[in-house]
Amino acid sequence: MKRLAAPLLLAAALLAPDQAGSRDLDAVVGKALFRRIWTVAGASSRQSDGLGPLFNARACASCHEGAGGGQMADGAGLVLRFDDDPAYGRQLQTAAAPGHQPEGRLEVRWQAEPRRLADGTIVTLRRPVPQVGAPDAIAEPSRGSLRLAPGLAGLGMVEQALAEAGGFGLKAMHATLAQPVTEALLLDLGLSTAEHPEPWGDCTEAEPGCRKGPHGSGKGEGGVELAPGIVHSLLAYLRSLPPPAPTGPPDPDGEHLFTSLGCAACHRPELGGLRPYSDFRAHDLGPGLASDERDPAIGQRWRTTPLWGLGRRLMQGRPLLHDGRARDAQEAILWHDGAAGAASAGYAGLPEAERARLLAFLGGL
Ligand code: HEC
Ligand code: HEC
Incomplete structure (x- = not known):
């Protein structure tokens, strides 16, 4: 087909009787x-x-x-x-x-919170403390x-x-x-x-x-x-906008570990033919992540973040979780508590090689 000049293409699309064209x-x-x-x-x-x-x-x-x-x-x-x-x-x-x-100006202070994994490794998490900057406040x-x-x-x-x-x-x-x-x-x-x-x-x-x-x-x-x-x-x-494409090849061992830890219960790999790694529902993730709604039942609930595109987000150095407090996937997992407490504790109890295997799997999503 001959290439149409942009204005012509626009006119053609405007006149196109088919639905797809106007969409x-x-x-x-x-x-x-x-x-x-x-x-x-x-x-x-x-x-x-x-x-x-x-x-x-x-x-x-x-x-x-x-x-x-x-x-x-x-x-x-x-x-x-x-x-x-x-x-x-x-x-x-x-x-x-x-x-x-x-x-006002939005300012964020960070509080360090060390966590100890089962093998003695110390991971230092950071918790954001938002503040409204003077003198505008x-x-x-x-x-x-x-x-x-x-x-x-x-x-x-x-x-x-x-x-x-x-x-x-x-x-x-x-x-x-x-x-x-x-x-x-x-x-x-x-x-x-x-x-x-x-x-x-x-x-x-x-x-x-x-x-x-x-x-x-x-x-x-x-x-x-x-x-x-x-x-x-x-x-x-x-x-x-199509869903983000995975950054790594399929990883059945990593996926198996993900499922056996209980991650897949919320991060559903499959949903209606898609691979979002989310059930798109809200779950109680405990007081550590809670927002300050008057009703704590709402404050502690967050939607399961779809993990598709996680590999790219990590490569770009984009922070994770609803407020960006986690600097990598391990920190995000260690913040999980409440309904995800057992899965998070399961991760913290793994030997280092197994932790690395799970993180490599997440990096390929
Ligand atoms: C009970 C449901 C539940 C389980 C089980 C669960 N998660 Fe999550 N996950 C969530 C929710 C909800 C969030 C969003 C929390 C937030 O933003 O504060 C989340 C966020 C994440 C994130 C951050 C993603 C991003 O882009 O910000 C990662 C990574 C993650 N989960 C990995 C895991 C892994 C690995 C496991 C198993 C060890 C797991 N999750 C188990 C519900 C769950
Ligand atoms: C100042 C930053 C900012 C701007 C500008 C902004 N957004 Fe957002 N957007 C957010 C934040 C933060 C959330 C999450 C809010 C929440 O759910 O508590 C969000 C959530 C969303 C969601 C829900 C996504 C999901 O995963 O369910 C959609 C859709 C969206 N924005 C579309 C838009 C569109 C369209 C515009 C322009 C009209 C826009 N946003 C402008 C910050 C922004």
Whole structure:
């Protein structure tokens, strides 16, 4: 087939009667939106998007590794969430439109926590202690819990494979992929949608100036900042991302060890024809990893992280677990407690060669 020039290709895709063609086009538009640097609402401009008044980043791609492509800046993708703080709301916003104050700087101190394995090896874990940096801080926050942006590849196929509700977000609190997308627009970017129509995003009643600030031009129905087509295209893009490919060859011995330790009970190798190494459900992993929700039953529960793509994450030196406290797979395993306590203790009881075999298996996923 003769190659078409880009505008022609676009026109052809627009006119294409087949579903697949328009789905592809939607994904291309969605990819551009995912990388788009949104602009703040000016007092007069009707062309602005309505980013903010408070926000954490200007683009989805600034926080989400992989899907955005390119190298992540240090500390990018890390946010501080609250169980609805009266001053800060649901999340600490570290950036603001001109004329507004960011809620504060996010600072993390690390506490060392040594662990002793059965053979006497000492492993020093680190626990993050989040702090809101002065002088910007508007109030002493309730403790809050750190969250690191997860990889997004393959989630669209998971959505198809999951028979029941739940599965998305770090606590598996979202039933559909659309929910974390509109929540990201609200909390991370301060852009309103039909699902979250408040144009001030996460500004609380303790932040009246921010609530009254200029908003986007209301291109969406009902005056919201984003039209439904934008969310639709972002979803089409996420759904077009194939699952991460394994970095190593199949390793039956390593897989056997993984299963015999009990890891596979949560990190299900197979799910609806996919190999995600997750059941996409929340489990109680004990007090050591808990976030500070008023209900400790919620605080201790986290969604089983899909281990597909783990090999690549380790190669890129990306930190692990919901808040990035683990610097490698061994540290991640040693933090497991609660319902995963026996599996973690099983690992800590292995001789060194067996531990190395399990870690090599994980490095190939
Ligand atoms: C400031 C950083 C940041 C930005 C910007 C951001 N996200 Fe996220 N994203 C996160 C964090 C942190 C989580 C995990 C939150 C949780 O579940 O507690 C997350 C979770 C998600 C999830 C759920 C993933 C899963 O494994 O279930 C999706 C989907 C998502 N984001 C899409 C987006 C889209 C689309 C955008 C742009 C509109 C975006 N995000 C912008 C930080 C960010
Ligand atoms: C009871 C369910 C359960 C069992 C059993 C379990 N895990 Fe997990 N795993 C989880 C959950 C939940 C998380 C996410 C915890 C968090 O982010 O705080 C997780 C996270 C991880 C991570 C971090 C991945 C990343 O990219 O951040 C690794 C590695 C891991 N598990 C490996 C294992 C291994 C190896 C075993 C067996 C020794 C195991 N897990 C047993 C539920 C389980």
